[in-house]
Amino acid sequence: MSQHHITIQEGAQLPPVQKCSQCCEMYHCPLCSPHVYKPTHRYKVHRHLKCHRSRAIRFEGHSVYKCNLGCRPQAHFHCLCEKLFLNRNQFMHHLNTKHRLVAAADPSVGQHPGVEDEEDAGRSPPRSNGSPTCDDAPSAGGGRSSVTPEAAPSHPPQRATAGTKLRPIGAADHIHLKAKSSAGLDAAGSHLSPTPVELEILTQLGVLQQQQTHILQLLQQLTSMDDTNGSATASLGAMFPVADEEGLAALEKKLSQSPDLKNKLISFFGDADGFPIDQTVHMILQRMLSSALSKRMDWRGRNNKTSFASSCLKEIVRDAVRRNSVCARAADEAVECAVKKWLQQAAESHRKQTEEGMRD
Structure with missing residues (x-):
């Protein structure tokens, strides 16, 4: 089996951090080039790598980290089959449709590089029946996707596959997606599986709800403090002159x-x-x-x-x-x-x- 790219690690382990012996005496991030993340102390690099791990993609016992080593001008992902992907959702779709189906047919070729290059051209790959995609509803026979992001990005997804238009999500959509992901059943009685876009939307909505609750609590505390200070000032003012x-x-x-x-x-x-x-x-x-x-x-x-x-x-x-x-x-x-x-x-x-x- 060929050696994977450094951004693909077994389990949840991080790539090794080594002291530079060429341009400086500091430590480089093994996933970023020096102009993206400047060399610094070892503990800072480890803290930076934890941010990489929070945004990594899990697949078949591997952690796939985003690469900033200059293979492409933009940050990207390296696949097990040596392809490069700029778009996170397209990469997850590729793993679910190509590698998942190939591994089911013949596990010995699950990491073979000979797959179609449609994603490299920036086009949305053809949809396979029974496989989850970034913009379609889950199929009747498909189980839960084996690709699960360890943590959703800090911003909502700006685009999905070609031809998909995202709109603002309201409370009704949140309820619909939540019901769909937790208790949805198709006509055959199989559990429905949410797409990666729906998972990210649900995560972002949960974060927004927590922030809204925290803001309301702070406003209530400030209002009560203002009322208390106002009543105390009024009582003192009544004593004078x-x-x-x-x-x-x-x-x-x-x-x-x-x-x-x-x-x-x-x-x-x-x-x-x-x-x-x-x-x-x-x-x-x-x-x-x-x-x-x-x-x-x-x-x-x-x-x-x-x-x-x-x-x-x-x-x-x-x-x-x-x-x-x-x-x-x-x-x-x-x-x-x-x-x-x-x-x-x-x-x-x-x-x-x-x-x-x-x-x-």
């Missing part, structure tokens, strides 16, 4: 009872980014304090005013300011100075409003 001293005392009580509330408030007020310290403090305090309470507050609590430095708001404002990327390294003194300036402006604004009211 603090209207008076009683509201400030109630806030301090909530902070002592719920340790996580402080971090939530820091995130709630620290949502602004890209502003300087003074502007960041101004936006935070304007949302945090009402105008009535801000005029009755002072940093140290002088003149019988409420002390901001001794309240629970001090640390919240400081940490919220530092969530701003511009103010991430702001010193405590810089934040303190900005808060004092804002409180003084609030008191001055109240004083001017009072004077204008007295004049009127």
Whole structure:
């Protein structure tokens, strides 16, 4: 028996990987030329060969891998009879019709090279009665095809044999093909066998269904997270601005009872980014304090005013300011100075409003 091409291996074994001694000191893929897959480390070549194996064709105890060694300009398959095939479906049809029938008649010539060269010319071979093809329904007496791809390609088949037109597959086609492949019986009671094209379509439809289910689960998770974050933000927003001293005392009580509330408030007020310290403090305090309470507050609590430095708001404002990327390294003194300036402006604004009211 003649030696098979390197792309045809016994069982599921891979071709040997050897270190190059001619052009480099790396390892070449035994199935690809160097311009298709560059020489690299041994473990990477083995990982690459596993991809070859996932797309190999099984036939009569052999694994037929796709060849990229430059025998033809395009990637192709080598047959046991030394023919070359560019089209996967035509090659599988050739194995099913030629070698399967020849082997049934005389096993000793199952790998003889003397077969017709119709596939080499790119023409669809004549259909034999009782043999599965790439585009016909399975025959009444044919068993399941002996050629089974180990894994379907990552894209749906673009063409079958000559004269066959593929159309988009819908849910009704999926049900029809599934019923046909799993429980179909002809008039004589024999099991129907799906063609290679139908097998690939069923595989692709199964992958699409899994992806659709996964996408729906992710969307449900994102929707629930948005609803949760929205309700939490609304509940925090209802607590502000603090209207008076009683509201400030109630806030301090909530902070002592719920340790996580402080971090939530820091995130709630620290949502602004890209502003300087003074502007960041101004936006935070304007949302945090009402105008009535801000005029009755002072940093140290002088003149019988409420002390901001001794309240629970001090640390919240400081940490919220530092969530701003511009103010991430702001010193405590810089934040303190900005808060004092804002409180003084609030008191001055109240004083001017009072004077204008007295004049009127």
